[in-house]
Amino acid sequence: MIATYMMMAYFTYAYLLYGKFFNFTVLLYIIPVVLLIIIRYHKLVLYAILYIATTVPTIIYFDYFGYDLGGIYNYDRDIYNEFFYFTVIMIMIYLIVLLTARTNLVKYIIEDLKAKNIELEESRIKLKKLQINKESFFAIMSHEIRTPLNAIKGISDILKSNDHTDENKHLLELMDYSSNHLLALVNNILDFTKLNDGAFSLQYSSFDLNSALNSSFRMNERLAVEKGLVFNFVLKNTLPNKVYGDKNRINQIILNLLNNAIEHTEEGKIEMIVGGEYNPNDGQEFNLTIQISDSGSGISKELGTRLFQKYATTNSSTHSVGLGLTISKGLLDLMHGQIRFESEPNKGTSFFIDLPLPIVAENELESEISQSDFKLTTLNILIVDDNKINLMVLEKQLKNKLKNSTITSAYNGLEALNIAKDNDFDLILMDVLMPVMDGITATQHIRGLDNTNKKTVPIIALTANVGEKELFECSQAGMNDFVTKPFEINELLKVIQNSLVKN
Structure with a gap:
C-alpha cells in the first residue's frame, strides 16, 4: 500500500512537471488502482479514485487560466524513451503477478483453515456426544448385567448354606465360579474404559x-x-x-x-x-x-x-x-x-x-465387634429394591446370617420414605436406581425428616452402578457407605458392621 501511494505521488509530480495527460493517466494512475483492487482494499480504492478525480480536474482547471500546473512549458521535453516504458511496465507486471499470487495463496490458506476448523469443531462435538453415549451405555449395561448376576450369586450363597450331596455341592461351586468369572469380565471392561478415560480412582482402606x-x-x-x-x-x-x-x-x-x-x-x-x-x-x-x-x-x-x-x-x-x-x-x-x-x-x-x-x-486400628457377636445382634433393618427377586434373595441371606434381626421390605424410594417416617430402623439398605423415587432422592428426604434417628440411621447403598459420579452422589445425599452388586453376603455384613460401629 505504501509503495502504491508513493508511485501515485510520483506520477502526480511527473504529470505536473511535464503536462502529459492521457498516456500518464492510463499508465500511471490506472495501474495502482488495479493493484488495490487485486489486494481487495476496497476503501483504499475509493480514496485513490477520489484522489485522481480531485487532482486531474484541478490541474486542467488551472492550466486553462495559464498557471501551467500541467507543465505545458516543459511539454516538449522527451521522456518517452523505450527504456523508461519497459522498466515501468515490467515493474507493474511483476507487482501485479506477485500480489495476485500472494492474494490467491492467502485466500486458499484461509479457506483451508476455515474448512479444517469447521471439521475439527464438528469432530469435537461428535466426540463429546460419543463420550456421553459411551458412559451412558456402560452405566446401563453394568446395571443390567449386575442386577440378575446379584440374584444368581445370592441364591448360590443361600443354597451353599444348606446340606447337599457331593454332586450338588460341586454344581453350586461351578455356578459360583461362573458367576465370579462373568463378574470379572464385566469389571475388566468397565475398568479398562475408566483407565483409558483417566476417570479411575482407588478405594483405600x-x-x-x-x-x-x-x-x-x-x-x-x-x-x-x-x-x-x-x-x-x-x-x-x-x-x-x-x-x-x-x-x-x-x-x-x-x-x-x-x-x-x-x-x-x-x-x-x-x-x-x-x-x-x-x-x-x-x-x-x-x-x-x-x-x-x-x-x-x-x-x-x-x-x-x-x-x-x-x-x-x-x-x-x-x-x-x-x-x-x-x-x-x-x-x-x-x-x-x-x-x-x-x-x-x-x-x-x-x-x-x-x-x-x-x-x-x-x-x-478401629475397634471392631467380633463377627460371632455381631451375628447375634438384634437389628431392625429396612431393605429397599425394585427387583423382587433381589429383594427376596437379600432378605433370605440376612435372615440366615442375622437370625435375631427383623427385616422390612420396600419396593421403591417413596414406599421406603413412608415406612421410615412411621418406624425407627437400625439400618437401611437402599437400592439406587428405582422407579417412582430413586434411592438418592429417598435418602435426601429421610435425612431431612425432623427426627434424630432418621438423620443418623446408617444408610448403605446397594448399587449396580460403579461409576465415580454415582458413588459421589450417594455420599452427597447422606449415605454412609455403599456395596456394589453383585456382592458376597459376608462382604455386606462387614460393611454393615463397620457402619454400625462408626454410628
Whole structure:
C-alpha cells in the first residue's frame, strides 16, 4: 500500500512537471488502482479514485487560466524513451503477478483453515456426544448385567448354606465360579474404559494382608486341582498384619495373573511366592513382592513386546478377552507399583509384582465387634429394591446370617420414605436406581425428616452402578457407605458392621 501511494505521488509530480495527460493517466494512475483492487482494499480504492478525480480536474482547471500546473512549458521535453516504458511496465507486471499470487495463496490458506476448523469443531462435538453415549451405555449395561448376576450369586450363597450331596455341592461351586468369572469380565471392561478415560480412582482402606493374599490364591485352587496342576502358595517373609491400600484391586491383579497361569498351563505346577521387605528409608512402608510362576506354554518374543497392550493375547486363549494384563499394569501404575515378566516358550512364565504399601499400626486400628457377636445382634433393618427377586434373595441371606434381626421390605424410594417416617430402623439398605423415587432422592428426604434417628440411621447403598459420579452422589445425599452388586453376603455384613460401629 505504501509503495502504491508513493508511485501515485510520483506520477502526480511527473504529470505536473511535464503536462502529459492521457498516456500518464492510463499508465500511471490506472495501474495502482488495479493493484488495490487485486489486494481487495476496497476503501483504499475509493480514496485513490477520489484522489485522481480531485487532482486531474484541478490541474486542467488551472492550466486553462495559464498557471501551467500541467507543465505545458516543459511539454516538449522527451521522456518517452523505450527504456523508461519497459522498466515501468515490467515493474507493474511483476507487482501485479506477485500480489495476485500472494492474494490467491492467502485466500486458499484461509479457506483451508476455515474448512479444517469447521471439521475439527464438528469432530469435537461428535466426540463429546460419543463420550456421553459411551458412559451412558456402560452405566446401563453394568446395571443390567449386575442386577440378575446379584440374584444368581445370592441364591448360590443361600443354597451353599444348606446340606447337599457331593454332586450338588460341586454344581453350586461351578455356578459360583461362573458367576465370579462373568463378574470379572464385566469389571475388566468397565475398568479398562475408566483407565483409558483417566476417570479411575482407588478405594483405600486398612486390611489384613495375609488373609487377603491367601483368599486371592485359594479362589482358583479348585480349578487348578481339577486340571491336575500342583498349586502352591509360598510365604518367604513375615508380612505386616495390617496395611493400607486398595484390597479389591490387589486381589483383582492376583486373580488376573492366576487365571492366565491356569488357562495356559496344561500340566506341571503353578506357584505364588510372596515376600518383601520393610523400606529402609521409611519403617512405616512395606515393599511387597509377589511372584506367580507357571510351567505352561510361555510367551513368544513377538507377544512379549506388546503383552501389556490392550487385547494382546495368544491364539490359543479361549476365555480371555485380552484385558487382564492391561488393567493389572494400569492399576499397579496408579498404586506406584511395577510389574514385569520372564518367559521361555514351552517352559513357563513368571510374573513379578513390586508394590509399596503403608503399614497400619496396631494402635491406629478401629475397634471392631467380633463377627460371632455381631451375628447375634438384634437389628431392625429396612431393605429397599425394585427387583423382587433381589429383594427376596437379600432378605433370605440376612435372615440366615442375622437370625435375631427383623427385616422390612420396600419396593421403591417413596414406599421406603413412608415406612421410615412411621418406624425407627437400625439400618437401611437402599437400592439406587428405582422407579417412582430413586434411592438418592429417598435418602435426601429421610435425612431431612425432623427426627434424630432418621438423620443418623446408617444408610448403605446397594448399587449396580460403579461409576465415580454415582458413588459421589450417594455420599452427597447422606449415605454412609455403599456395596456394589453383585456382592458376597459376608462382604455386606462387614460393611454393615463397620457402619454400625462408626454410628
